[in-house]
Amino acid sequence: MKRILFSTALAGALLASVSAFAGQAPYAASAKDFPVSHRDRVYAAEQYSNTVSVTDPASNKLLGVIRLGDPQPGNLSPLYRGQTLVHGMGFSPDNRTLAVVSTGSNSVTFIDTATNKVKHTTYVGRSPHEAFFTPDGKEVWVTVRGEDYVDVLDGKTFEEKTRIKTPAGPGMQIFSVDGKYGYVCNSFNPETDVIDVASHKIVAKVKQASPFCPNIAATPDGKQVWFTLKDVGKVQVFDAKPPFNVIKTIDTGPITNHVNFAHNANGTFAYVTIGGLNEVKVYRTDDFSQVATIPVGDLPHGLWPSGDGSRIYVGLENAAKLAAIDTLTNKVIATIPIGQAPQAVAYVPNAVPEGAGTENLQPLGLSGEVAHFNLSAPGSEKGGKAPTSVALFDQGLTQVLEASVTGLEPGHQYVLALAAKSDGSGDLQPLAQFKANPAGGSIVNAVGPIRQVVQGQDSGSKRYLVIASGTMDKISTPVQVQTTSAD
Numbered sequence: 001m002k003r004i005l006f007s008t009a010l011a012g013a014l015l016a017s018v019s020a021f022a023g024q025a026p027y028a029a030s031a032k033d034f035p036v037s038h039r040d041r042v043y044a045a046e047q048y049s050n051t052v053s054v055t056d057p058a059s060n061k062l063l064g065v066i067r068l069g070d071p072q073p074g075n076l077s078p079l080y081r082g083q084t085l086v087h088g089m090g091f092s093p094d095n096r097t098l099a100v101v102s103t104g105s106n107s108v109t110f111i112d113t114a115t116n117k118v119k120h121t122t123y124v125g126r127s128p129h130e131a132f133f134t135p136d137g138k139e140v141w142v143t144v145r146g147e148d149y150v151d152v153l154d155g156k157t158f159e160e161k162t163r164i165k166t167p168a169g170p171g172m173q174i175f176s177v178d179g180k181y182g183y184v185c186n187s188f189n190p191e192t193d194v195i196d197v198a199s200h201k202i203v204a205k206v207k208q209a210s211p212f213c214p215n216i217a218a219t220p221d222g223k224q225v226w227f228t229l230k231d232v233g234k235v236q237v238f239d240a241k242p243p244f245n246v247i248k249t250i251d252t253g254p255i256t257n258h259v260n261f262a263h264n265a266n267g268t269f270a271y272v273t274i275g276g277l278n279e280v281k282v283y284r285t286d287d288f289s290q291v292a293t294i295p296v297g298d299l300p301h302g303l304w305p306s307g308d309g310s311r312i313y314v315g316l317e318n319a320a321k322l323a324a325i326d327t328l329t330n331k332v333i334a335t336i337p338i339g340q341a342p343q344a345v346a347y348v349p350n351a352v353p354e355g356a357g358t359e360n361l362q363p364l365g366l367s368g369e370v371a372h373f374n375l376s377a378p379g380s381e382k383g384g385k386a387p388t389s390v391a392l393f394d395q396g397l398t399q400v401l402e403a404s405v406t407g408l409e410p411g412h413q414y415v416l417a418l419a420a421k422s423d424g425s426g427d428l429q430p431l432a433q434f435k436a437n438p439a440g441g442s443i444v445n446a447v448g449p450i451r452q453v454v455q456g457q458d459s460g461s462k463r464y465l466v467i468a469s470g471t472m473d474k475i476s477t478p479v480q481v482q483t484t485s486a487d
Contacts, residue, residue, distance in 0.1 A: 024305045025261050026135075028177035029220040034307025034349035041113060041351040044302070044315045044322055045089045045100055046339030048393040048400045049367035050075065052086065052100055053322070053338035054116060057306060057313070057347065060324055060334035064361025066116050068102065068109055071340075071367075072395040072447070075104075083107055083121075088172075089302070089344035090132035090140070092155070095351055099131040099140055101344075108142055110158055113351035116360040120158045124151045129187070129214075130172040130344065134197060135179035143170040145187055152200065164200050166193055171213045176240055177222045183240075185213035185227045192216070192227060194244055204244045209234055210438070215258040215302075219268065219285055226259045226270055228252075233439035235259060235272055237288070248288050253277045254406045254441035255299070258344075261285065262305040262312055262327045269327065271312050273300035276406035276441045278389070280314060282330055292330040296323045298372065298389045299404045301342060307349030315342030318391035318404055320370045339367045340393040341402060369394035371451055373465055375480040377407070378424060388480055390465060392451045399451050401431070403444040405467065408436040408479070415475050416444050418453060418463035424478030429463070433472045454482070 023031035034040065042055040050069030055062050069075055069082030088101030091113070098111040108131050110120045127146025133155060134141065140153040141164075150164040150173060169188025175181065175197065182195040190211045194204040212231035218224070218240055224247065225240050233256050237248040255275030262269055268285045273296075280300055282292035298318035305312050305327075312325040315338075322342065324334040351357070370393050374386035387407030392399040403416060415433050420426030431446040456462030470476040 023220045024263070024307055024309045025217060025220055026132075026174065026177070027220060028222065029263070031220075033309065036306050036308060036310060037350075039350045039352050039357075040307060041348050041357070042304070042313045042322065043089060043098060043346045043348065044338050044342040045086045045344045046342050046367070047085050047087055048340035048395070050083055050086045050102070051339040051367050052089075052098070052111070053342070053364070054361055055322060055336055055338070057311065057324070060336055062336055062338055062364060063358050065339055065364055065367060066111060066118075066360065067362050068100065068118075069105070072398060072400070083109060087343045088128070088130035089346045090130065091346050091348050092133045093135055093137045095348050097133075098346065098348070099133065101128050101131050101142065103127050103129060103145075108140070108153070108158070113348055114353065114355070114357060116357070122153055122158045122160070124160070125149070129170075132173060132175070134182075135175055135177065141173045141182060143173050143184060145169050145171055150182075150184060150195075162200060164195060164202075166202070167191060172216050174216050174218050174225070176218055177220060181240070183216055183218065183225050185216040187212050187214060192238075204242065206238050206244050206246060209236060209249055217259050217261060219261055220263065221268065224285060228256045228259050228272065230256055231437040231439065233274075233276075233441075235270075250283065250288060252281055253279070254437075254439040255404060255443065257301045258303055260303050260305060260312070262309040264309045264327050266328065271303055271325075273303055273314060275299045275301065275317070275404050275443075276387075276439070280312070280325065294325060294330050294332065296325070296332060297321060297335065298391065302345035304345045304347040306347050313345055313347055315345045317341050317343065318370075318372070318389055318402060320368050320391070320393070337364065337368050339364065340370060340400075341391070366394060371399075372484070373454070373482055374484045375403075375465060375467060376483045377479065378481050380483065382483065386483060388467065394451070398447055398449050401446040401448075401450050404441075405434075405436070405444055406439075406441040408440045408442070408467070410436055410438045410440045412436050412469060413471050414479070415468050415470055415472060416446060417466050417468055417475060419466045419478065419481070420463065422464050422482065424464070424466045424468070424481040428466065428468060428475050428478075430472045430475060
């Protein structure tokens, strides 16, 4: 009898040990893990090709893209009906529906994960940013960042049910694992709102250290909420339960983008993408100590854990690639070409319960075309780490330029320009004016036939990218110059 009792107790202890590491975001820690399989899918929302890439994590191979819209100049037509600036992403609790936000066309596109087919598109307010289902699947909350509310859609019909008034600029929402609270951080005002899901009422406010929060995530154990502050290069952590006190503020680095979690036999860890450093930083969630720094590639943005926490997948915005990180070794184990400027990433376990799951997918084609440059201070040693990376996303005759800029004086005005000479001297032709954020960084955009200019066939027509202090009307001396040519 004693032997039977001992065996039962031992089995219970082993089960508890296994359960301690089960459940990955956005599910509760008590949920079961899903080992990586060919039934899983990794999705990325790609801003300039207006595509959603679909990757098989078991093989780390791109299966194809779901094309939601056209590149420029097709999407500039007044008769254009596709989606523009495909950006945000969430998925239903049953893993059968993907919700994709397009900020330029003010829409949420709902996609069947098994067939890759669009089943509905809901148009919302100005410049929505992210969408996610409540844990019970009954509602979809959409942060309408260009206005001042969260749009609440029905989880089955995808039609608007109501709106939750917030300060202007709600950035992203995520939910407590028990479904009681929705946490909505803000991109224009320094506060995160805690909302009671049942009543749709704000029940608490958490002060942000800065106004610009693009991303928020809740730990599967239900204890913490982490959010990123892109303008000041910080992450803040607050208690997921009343009174929702701020627990920790961590200096992470310029252009801090997204945060998410994975837990394995070593514990529970927060992974943070740092665009300006082209790194993912890893922190323990129990004592907030940094345990790893992972070089990943140009401008890491969205990220999501596999269903068993063994991997983290990271979208590399300026590289047009997806990086897979092994969470036990914190090493990149695969890099997969995908569409242009991936933003949000979602790993959906068992997204395709049967069949090949490749219906309605298209080849990547020109959607993955991108050229790269680096900019550094004049006279910098070749081969050193460049503070600024530039991507030129091919749109046919023109390109969308995106520069991930760091190393500047916080709060100062600058101009991205074309110089006649490689050292930055000569006449400067301005492309875009911008202001460095409090961390000395910025994301800068321009559009035009820039690649043709910087790859001119002769010295008389060729130009070089530079960053100069000043304004469009009064450009001063270049502080960063092009150090590498296009791919």
